[in-house]
Amino acid sequence: MFQKKYKIFIVEDDDFLLDMYVTKFRGAGFEVEIAKSGEEALEKARQGYQADLVLFDIVMPNIDGFEMFKVMKREKLIPKAIFVVLSNLGEKKDVEKGTQMGVDDYIVKAYNTPTEVTEKLKNLLENKI
Numbered sequence: 001m002f003q004k005k006y007k008i009f010i011v012e013d014d015d016f017l018l019d020m021y022v023t024k025f026r027g028a029g030f031e032v033e034i035a036k037s038g039e040e041a042l043e044k045a046r047q048g049y050q051a052d053l054v055l056f057d058i059v060m061p062n063i064d065g066f067e068m069f070k071v072m073k074r075e076k077l078i079p080k081a082i083f084v085v086l087s088n089l090g091e092k093k094d095v096e097k098g099t100q101m102g103v104d105d106y107i108v109k110a111y112n113t114p115t116e117v118t119e120k121l122k123n124l125l126e127n128k129i
Helices: 015-027 038-046 065-074 092-101 114-128
Strands: 007-011 031-035 053-056 082-087 105-108
Touching: 007 015, 007 038, 015 031, 015 114, 031 038, 038 053, 038 065, 053 065, 053 114, 065 082, 065 092, 082 114, 092 105, 105 114
Parallel strands: 007 031, 007 053, 053 082, 082 105
Antiparallel strands: none
């Protein structure tokens, strides 16, 4: 558990993964908000939702994660958040694209268990805030 209750915003269109991560993060003491698409995430952010960390997938219908991230940065939505990609797109070009765009971290789903992802994000938050 943390000194502060961190808010995490999970943007993921896969219901199974979303439920699993919501359960994992809540169990670790996070306050969790979700969006099942890039559009829904942008809408919530435009309505004023703020988080300490935004964890988002790349492959989503209509607006992919990279496009959602670009819009959030351009419109200064959730400006103080750490942005972390959680995707199965693990090729070097995908990771480099995320890094060049300015994401704070890039986690490949296949190489990390939910527990490892939770630990990585806790460390990111505690080292930044």
